[in-house]
Amino acid sequence: MGMIKRYGMIVILEHWLVAISGIGLIFTGLGCLPLFKRYYISEIYGLKWTEDFHIVTQLHYIFAVFFMYTVLFHVFFHLIRREFGLLPKKGDLGRAVKMIFASFGIGKEPKADKWLPEQRWAYVLFGIVIFFVSSTGMLKVLKNLEWVLFHPETESFLNLLHTISGGIFILFFVVHVLFVLVVKANWPLLKAIFTGKVKEEYAKRRHPIWYEREKS
């Protein structure tokens, strides 16, 4: 059995641009707090610059440009092409629970489409938190312009919302990466997010609904 195409170049690029700029935003966001001097991380060889508030804020802005561009591109690209396969379907919550139990050897995995039910849920949750972190981030950029003034209470509310949504983003990122790296059944997907292909045998076994559609 051969390989089957899962993603084209554009989707792979989208994922890695969001991932790299997202990781950059996490790192520089923690630098803006500022955490690196307080916890002696800036003492590590080569990391002295992380205690410079000006540098980490500028880097946070640069990563934000790439991040926002890719997120907006993703939304419009798939909307225009009417590709909605990552949005949850009826009954996904129950199927996601079964899927997670099955990955620990309890019960059998329900038949899946191109994406597993828990992946579709992860997508929506990521979407919601990205909406909050990005919109509060953009308002914070506005506030940093010298001719834009916010009420002090609005400003501290924005800061709080950005820090909380940033924290949830970090949590989702950790769970996402653990889910991919620790659950052995997901390793073929890790290969696919780099090469765009999966083995036919894997697709037939784990994503039978998608496999049948591709073959018909």
Ligand code: HEM
């Ligand atoms: C901030 C960083 C990242 C974000 C926002 C992100 C977001 C996403 C989203 C929204 C999906 C769609 C499916 C799903 O919800 O699971 C996805 C898929 C995936 N991601 Fe990430 N990701 C990030 C970093 C990473 C990293 C570092 C890895 C590798 C360790 C990774 C590996 C994967 C894999 C293997 C898939 C599944 C592809 C498939 O179903 O074929 N991601 N990611």
Ligand code: HEM
């Ligand atoms: C997606 C992941 C992101 C994370 C984890 C994150 C995290 C943080 C954290 C922890 C801070 C410091 C605390 C605070 O001032 O509230 C911060 C500051 C900031 N963030 Fe983000 N952020 C993210 C995305 C963004 C985006 C997309 C934008 C812009 C569109 C943005 C704009 C800003 C600005 C302007 C500041 C204040 C810098 C200053 O101190 O003047 N952030 N971010």
